[in-house]
Amino acid sequence: MRRESRSLLPLEGLKVVELGHYIAAPFCTRLLADLGAEVIKVEPPGGDPFRGWGAQKDGHSVWFSVHGRNKLSVTLDLKSEEGKRRVTALCARADAVVENFxxxxxERIGLGPATLQAENPGLVVARISGYGQDGPYRDKPAFGAIGEAMGGLRHLTANPGQHEYPPPRCGVSISDDLAGMYAALAVVSACWGRDRGGGKGRVLDLDLVSSVFSLMEGMLTEHGLFGWVRQPQGAAIATAAPTNTYPCADGRWLCIAGNSDLIYARLMTMIGRSDLRDDPRMATNGGRCAHAPELDEAIAAWTRTLPAAEAQDLLEGAEVPCSRLYDIKDCAEDPHFQARHLVARVQDPLLGEVLHPAPPFRMDGVGPEEMIRWTGREAGADNDRVFHEILGEPRA
Amino acid sequence: MRRESRSLLPLEGLKVVELGHYIAAPFCTRLLADLGAEVIKVEPPGGDPFRGWGAQKDGHSVWFSVHGRNKLSVTLDLKSEEGKRRVTALCARADAVVENFxxxxxERIGLGPATLQAENPGLVVARISGYGQDGPYRDKPAFGAIGEAMGGLRHLTANPGQHEYPPPRCGVSISDDLAGMYAALAVVSACWGRDRGGGKGRVLDLDLVSSVFSLMEGMLTEHGLFGWVRQPQGAAIATAAPTNTYPCADGRWLCIAGNSDLIYARLMTMIGRSDLRDDPRMATNGGRCAHAPELDEAIAAWTRTLPAAEAQDLLEGAEVPCSRLYDIKDCAEDPHFQARHLVARVQDPLLGEVLHPAPPFRMDGVGPEEMIRWTGREAGADNDRVFHEILGEPRA
Incomplete structure (x- = not known):
């Protein structure tokens, strides 16, 4: 962990203002900050209400240690004249501003893109919202769960024919995350194009619904050509067998991908079912798909006799791809995660030593832990530095 | 739809070579191509085996119409001297190469990053793999389902206490998609940094597991500080109520976020439960969380009497955020998707008129449909143009 930015990070020198709250815009700017950008997060005087979410220690948000890392924080009242003047001044020197109001x-408070770009024609303005800046739903309140539902994902995250329980959510704020990731890509792309020629900024319009919808693979095209409507497949894949998730003796689940001819043979040998291995009905993937329930039952009969970790070890010894469904403890303790430095130990001045997930980008010459320069700071921690050293306001 | 690239797209002029197959690397380069980059996809003589996946029409992959759009395709045998020479020449003039071998x-076939960067020191080499370029699991076969399981997501995509059915998959190739999105962001960032100073390329190492793991919010930090292990919450949220997904009369599900005090009151009025609205036990979110099963049963008793679309209309009229779980037909027909041009009608020379999801980036002056310049082409469709016009090889 280093406190100073390093020339080794690719976005060093990129100046970004965040007018963000909760998840989507702050996740976007955290990715940019992890890649080296200078991100100034503008918060209301009481701080981003996100800071009140989830576990707290000594009055400080635990998640914010990660979510706010590598950023500077200033507090401003956007409705005050001083707040507007300072935001305008920050945007006048910035490459990009990211907002999710x-x-x-x-526009209503006088800080719309046209106003900001009048001062700085090169400014890239990235806007993230639930449904986008236009269209009939634009004014609906944006909830991540609804973006996930309306974008088509929740319909698929379900077991077919199961009606006692609702389809579960993804378990994380997936629609906010996806919109934030796309916004980060669009911001850097717009800056690359601007710096290569023309020098003009852009206004970018990202939304949760279309970010989720963008992952619907060939489903829309199939629907248009054939009228097909993709239905959920639970833990299985309709076109490959055996591949599914199986119950183990310790109540945990094991995901097994045993659907190539060679892997199938090794899997059946391991579970003591050479009869199924040699069964001519099962010689091809097509035949196995036609008898997938029979194969799944045979595999589950074996996995039910073993704890998940033990079954996984045995199958890996037989070169059968598999993984139990890792919880966060499994991730934290896994030797591969350790070897890849995906679990970073960093000093947080507010929380003490904490674990951070490393950024998902490895690059030559930069260790993942070196991308974590500091942890999320208190709201307004950088007011003095930003207003006086960066904006050059005289000290009172 | 335009056949020629337009100066309006931000990555116009960025030259990218794809040595990719299946999903992760091709999804990365498709995002870059949608943003205007010149992407040359290098396929084996028989074509990317991905082309055989899923629905086919007239012998052509339907999904590939989307997955391969805006790219040029050349066919090369990477193990032949001619193939190696041409790949080296393509990389010598490129900004970036993206691979997922x-x-x-x-390295084994003589096309490792060191070789390619010796010819072109500015080349950005993005590598995408299941587990990364090092660490004990690096040689394991990469399956998307296993990245999803090992990165921590599948553990959370489940209904608590439910053991008859396995936790469903996300329903799309989420781990490949996430790695591809991060790779696209890392590539453009590396190019921006390179062009701003130094001129040196980079080698980027992206993987499915850490891309999924990056979305685990504050869970790792909470685990380190308190020993907590986040458990699945199904369709509910442990810290807000009522918010859940409810069964409707037509067998469909409706996601309702009724957890602010004001929305709660409107929701209870709509479903005819003013007794619960005025119940002092339910006056705060904390009280409602403590009685969430009682509230969920009251809401479900109402939703079960109505088809999902009708229940959604009534709740929206009462300003209660909700959405049924859209399937692809719902997406295709939704007036907001139409108004935002998210469902584009394009002419595919191989398939006829098809529907494409628009890129998830809107930007001023560029309609989303204008970002779809052409549909996925046949393997090798651009051999002549690329080898002779771009690489300048003499025609025989």
Whole structure:
């Protein structure tokens, strides 16, 4: 962990202002900050309400240690004249501003893209919202769960024919995350194009629903050509067998991908079912798909006799791809995660030593832990530095 | 739809070579191509085996119409001298190359990053693999389902206490998609940093497991500080109520976020439960969380009497955020998707008129449909143009 930025990071020198709250815009700017950008997060005087979410220690948000890392924090009242003047000044020197207010809010308070770009024609303005800056739903409140539902993902995250329980959510804020990732890509792309020629900024319009919808593979095209409507497949894949998730003796689940001819043979040998291995009905993937329930039952009969970790070890010894469904403890303790430095130990001045997930980008010459320069700071921690050293306001 | 690239797209002029197959690397380069980059996809003489996946029409992959759009395709045998020479020449004029072979494969055939960067020191080499370029699991075969399981997501995509059915998969190739998105961001960032100073390329190492793991929010930090292990919450949220997904009369599900005080009151009025609205036990979110099963049963008793679309209309009229779980037909027909041009009608020379999901990036002056310049082409469709016009090889 280093406190100073390093020339080794690719976005060093990129200046970004965050007018963000909760997840989508702050996740976007955290990715940019992990890649080396200078990110100034503008928070209301009481701090981003996100800081009140989830576990707290000594009055400080645990998640914010990660979510706010590598950023500077200033507090401003955007409705005050001083707040508007400072935001305008920060945007005047920035490459990009990322915001996720409700559509129309920035315009209403006099900080719309046209105003900001009048001062800085090269400014890239990235806007993230639930449904986008136009269209009939633009004014609906944005909830991540609804983006996930409306974008088509929740319909698929289900076991077919199962009606006692609702389809579960993804378990993380997936629609906010996806929109934030796309926004980060769009921001850097717009900056690359601007710096290569023309020098003009852009206004970018990202939304949760279309970010989720973008992952629907060939489903829309199949629907248009054939009228097909993709239905959920649970833990299985309709076109490959055996591949599924199986119950183990310790109540945990084991995901097994045993669907190539060679892997199938090794899997059946391991579970003591050479009869099925040699069964001519099972010689091809097509035949195995036609008898997938029979194969799944045979595999589950074996996995039910073993704890998940033991079954996984045996199958890996037989070169059968598999993994139990890792919980966060499994991730933290896994030797591969350790070897790849995916679990970083960092000093947080507010929380003490904490674990951070490393950024998902490895690059030559930069260790993943070196990308974590500091942990999320208190709201307004950088007011003095930003207002006086960066904006050059005289000290009172 | 335009056949020629337009100066309006931000990555116009960025030259990318894809040595990719299946999903992760091709998804990365498709995002870059949608943003205007010139992407040359290098396929084996028989074509990317991905082309055989899923629905086919007239012998052509339907999904590939989307997955391969805006790219040029050339066919090369990477193990032949001619193939190696041409790949080297393509990389010598490129900004970036994106590959997703097994770790070590490119080095073994003499096309490793060191070789390619010796010809072009500015080349950005993005590598995507299941587990990364090092660490004890690097040689394991990469399956998307296993990345999803090992990265921590599948553990969370489940209904608590439910053991008859396995936790479902996300329903799409989420781990490949996430790695591809991160790779696209890392590539453009590395190019921006390179062009701003130094001119040196980089080698980027992305993997499915850490891309999924990066979305685990504050869980790792909470685990380190408190020993907590986040457990699945199904369709509910442990810290807010009522918010859940409810069964409707037509067998479909409706996601309702009714957990602010004001929305709660409107929701209870709509479903005819003013007794619960005025119940002092339910006056705060904390009280409602403590009685969430009682609230969920009251809401479900109402939703079960109505088809999902009708229940959604009634709740939206009462300003209660909700959405049924859209399937692809719902997406295709939704007026907001139409108004935002998220469902593009394009002419595919191989398939006829098809529907494409628009890129998830809207930007001023560029309609989403204008970002779809052409549909996925046949393997080798651009051999002549690329080898002779771009690489300048003499025609025989």
């Amino acid at each position: 409700r559509p129309g809010y920035l | 097994r770790p070590g494969y490119l």
